[in-house]
Amino acid sequence: MTTIKVIAQEAGVSKATVSLALNDKPGVAPHIRQRILEIAKRLNYQPNASARGLALQKTQTLGVIVPDISGPFYAELVRGVGEESRAHDYYLTLCTTIGRPSRERMYFQLLGEQRVDGIIVVSPRNDEALICQIHAEGFPLVVVDRDIQASDKIVEVIVDNFHGALAGVEHLIGLGHRRIGFINGPPEIQATQDRLRGYQLALREHRITPEDRWICVGDFRKEGGYRCMQELLSIKPPLEAIFTANDLMAIGAIKAIREAGKRVPDDIAIVGFDDIPLAAHFDPSLTTVRQPVARMGAVACRLLLQEINGEEILECKAILQTELIVRASSGTQEGGD
Amino acid sequence: MTTIKVIAQEAGVSKATVSLALNDKPGVAPHIRQRILEIAKRLNYQPNASARGLALQKTQTLGVIVPDISGPFYAELVRGVGEESRAHDYYLTLCTTIGRPSRERMYFQLLGEQRVDGIIVVSPRNDEALICQIHAEGFPLVVVDRDIQASDKIVEVIVDNFHGALAGVEHLIGLGHRRIGFINGPPEIQATQDRLRGYQLALREHRITPEDRWICVGDFRKEGGYRCMQELLSIKPPLEAIFTANDLMAIGAIKAIREAGKRVPDDIAIVGFDDIPLAAHFDPSLTTVRQPVARMGAVACRLLLQEINGEEILECKAILQTELIVRASSGTQEGGD
DNA sequence: GTGAAAGCGCTAACAC
DNA sequence: GTGTTAGCGCTTTCAC
Numbered sequence: 001m002t003t004i005k006v007i008a009q010e011a012g013v014s015k016a017t018v019s020l021a022l023n024d025k026p027g028v029a030p031h032i033r034q035r036i037l038e039i040a041k042r043l044n045y046q047p048n049a050s051a052r053g054l055a056l057q058k059t060q061t062l063g064v065i066v067p068d069i070s071g072p073f074y075a076e077l078v079r080g081v082g083e084e085s086r087a088h089d090y091y092l093t094l095c096t097t098i099g100r101p102s103r104e105r106m107y108f109q110l111l112g113e114q115r116v117d118g119i120i121v122v123s124p125r126n127d128e129a130l131i132c133q134i135h136a137e138g139f140p141l142v143v144v145d146r147d148i149q150a151s152d153k154i155v156e157v158i159v160d161n162f163h164g165a166l167a168g169v170e171h172l173i174g175l176g177h178r179r180i181g182f183i184n185g186p187p188e189i190q191a192t193q194d195r196l197r198g199y200q201l202a203l204r205e206h207r208i209t210p211e212d213r214w215i216c217v218g219d220f221r222k223e224g225g226y227r228c229m230q231e232l233l234s235i236k237p238p239l240e241a242i243f244t245a246n247d248l249m250a251i252g253a254i255k256a257i258r259e260a261g262k263r264v265p266d267d268i269a270i271v272g273f274d275d276i277p278l279a280a281h282f283d284p285s286l287t288t289v290r291q292p293v294a295r296m297g298a299v300a301c302r303l304l305l306q307e308i309n310g311e312e313i314l315e316c317k318a319i320l321q322t323e324l325i326v327r328a329s330s331g332t333q334e335g336g337d
Numbered sequence: 338m339t340t341i342k343v344i345a346q347e348a349g350v351s352k353a354t355v356s357l358a359l360n361d362k363p364g365v366a367p368h369i370r371q372r373i374l375e376i377a378k379r380l381n382y383q384p385n386a387s388a389r390g391l392a393l394q395k396t397q398t399l400g401v402i403v404p405d406i407s408g409p410f411y412a413e414l415v416r417g418v419g420e421e422s423r424a425h426d427y428y429l430t431l432c433t434t435i436g437r438p439s440r441e442r443m444y445f446q447l448l449g450e451q452r453v454d455g456i457i458v459v460s461p462r463n464d465e466a467l468i469c470q471i472h473a474e475g476f477p478l479v480v481v482d483r484d485i486q487a488s489d490k491i492v493e494v495i496v497d498n499f500h501g502a503l504a505g506v507e508h509l510i511g512l513g514h515r516r517i518g519f520i521n522g523p524p525e526i527q528a529t530q531d532r533l534r535g536y537q538l539a540l541r542e543h544r545i546t547p548e549d550r551w552i553c554v555g556d557f558r559k560e561g562g563y564r565c566m567q568e569l570l571s572i573k574p575p576l577e578a579i580f581t582a583n584d585l586m587a588i589g590a591i592k593a594i595r596e597a598g599k600r601v602p603d604d605i606a607i608v609g610f611d612d613i614p615l616a617a618h619f620d621p622s623l624t625t626v627r628q629p630v631a632r633m634g635a636v637a638c639r640l641l642l643q644e645i646n647g648e649e650i651l652e653c654k655a656i657l658q659t660e661l662i663v664r665a666s667s668g669t670q671e672g673g674d
Numbered sequence: 675g676t677g678a679a680a681g682c683g684c685t686a687a688c689a690c
Numbered sequence: 691g692t693g694t695t696a697g698c699g700c701t702t703t704c705a706c
Binding site: 047075109110115222252255 | 391398618
């Protein structure tokens with residue numbers, strides 16, 4: 001392993017000069033610099049990251065903390081972060097927390113051991129206090145897909161879930177449906193609360209009073225959508241349409257509908273949320289509220305780098321907009337009879 | 338940031354003693370050790386990773402190099418690696434290479450800068466020479482989903498693609514189909530070659546001579562499956578069944594079939610490869626050759642750690658088996674008329 | 675313009 | 691048992 005010391009000997013100069021030359025800093029005679037660079041290249045020199053990190057107190061590495069990485073949403077998010085971090089010559093350390101007893105340790109380890117220069121937290125569960133504490137200790141930190149109520153100084157990248165849901169449900173209403181069910185995610189997750197509000201407002205504005213039993217609590221997975229739909233199918237008179245808080249649950253719901261011998265969208269119209277890559281290829285293709293997931297990751301990364309570099313961040317909250325993507329699963333005409 | 342030095346002062350001992358105590362090494366009086374541990378806990382001490390890495394020449398970090406991370410296959414693979422590495426207290430640095438002009442630099446940077454203790458390479462494209470070179474330089478390295486022909490000393494985790502494809506196609510033959518098309522991946526990828534051989538042998542063993550035009554080169558994405566299927570649909574007399582080299586292309590193919598006004602599996606039976614999470618929820622549910630993707634990642638990780646720890650690795654090639662998962666898309670009876 | 679020296683935080687060999 | 695010392699590879703004053 002070539003070190004700066006070897007190069008110094010080879011070039012007949014000191015380590016300091018080599019360091020200056022290699023880092024493009026002034027104070028080295030052109031021909032010396034030239035020679036040093038040549039030797040470095042010839043010897044395939046690469047600076048030792050630990051040594052550099054120790055001296056500079058920087059690692060050129062970011063951490064991203066997500067519950068899981070299988071599943072289209074988080075995978076795409078991490079992709080966005082990864083692309084952006086690479087573009088800025090940062091490495092990415094991936095931490096998945098699901099199934100881990102104390103994810104708290106992971107935040108602290110990454111930052112406390114100074115393994116990373118900052119972290120992006122995509123953790124929808126309730127540990128506001130912890131996040132605030134980390135932030136209070138001065139660690140660069142960006143939160144994605146979640147609004148930390150306790151502090152307005154923590155940088156956040158969030159999606160306008162409220163208006164997204166509003167648009168999704170209004171689309172269904174516009175198609176003539178009035179009895180519209182809602183398969184939501186777990187209530188402790190913030191995005192689900194916002195989507196619920198959007199759902200409720202949409203109905204209310206059209207003088208529809210949703211019954212409690214129209215709303216079912218899912219898990220953001222296919223299985224939850226399936227189970228919820230089975231429950232919702234038992235409602236009499238039957239619901240005409242379902243809004244689901246993500247596409248995966250929409251897919252589960254469609255399966256349940258099919259198994260009950262009904263058709264989508266003819267008997268029941270469906271609108272999902274996310275626009276996962278397969279949404280367009282599903283049968284029927286999914287009408288859904290698209291989130292700019294990769295962009296969220298990229299924005300989070302860029303904001304984190306600003307924070308790391310000590311740049312002033314003008315707005316702590318980056319709010320990205322959703323977009324309604326109309327496809328087949330919602331139907332084009334009135335669905336009910 | 339608490340350091341070992343602070344603790345030493347606080348406890349009235351030397352840094353060396355603190356280091357010994359904190360690392361559970363012998364040579365420290367019990368009551369001293371006790372006090373050191375208490376202070377460390379109180380001050381929330383965490384060792385600086387760079388300093389430790391520099392001294393120990395180890396980073397407790399692995400690198401995983403994949404083309405992309407969106408897409409169910411690589412996401413699941415990385416998940417497997419991540420779970421396993423966490424279980425062994427290793428961090429994971431994620432490198433995606435797609436769209437990157439010189440992914441070569443990334444291998445070298447990660448290892449050359451000694452940012453990681455070893456890497457898992459999941460890179461189906463042709464850079465055998467590079468991989469061999471890295472291995473020759475003594476860097477711990479495990480290759481996944483690919484057999485490096487040039488060396489039999491490189492540790493590899495591969496799937497029995499040949500028998501997987503064989504089983505998939507034989508399943509179709511068993512259902513009475515004889516005119517079976519094949520939508521494959523790019524030819525320069527090894528897995529596709531093996532699957533092609535499996536496809537060919539299955540037909541040959543049943544005295545079916547596949548025509549060249551039955552085979553179409555896709556891209557492992559939905560789009561490629563869609564495009565290929567459009568081509569295959571023009572064949573007269575029509576094909577009765579299609580084997581696709583992955584589920585994503587199967588999904589694209591099904592879309593093309595539907596748009597042509599035909600039904601799956603009634604008009605054309607389909608068998609995919611991978612068993613992605615959504616395969617069971619697709620309509621029709623996908624018959625497919627399952628790969629133990631997460632396990633591949635976990636095995637690769639474990640082998641890499643063995644290599645890092647200097648343990649003898651008895652078999653360089655871990656070959657995992659596939660499993661045929663029969664669902665609806667292949668039909669249960671003779672499909673054609 | 676260049677080199678010597680100190681220091682980043684930790685570990686490990688060797689005295690005491 | 692414990693402390694002293696050197697060193698991991700790099701950066702960065704500060705003399706020269």
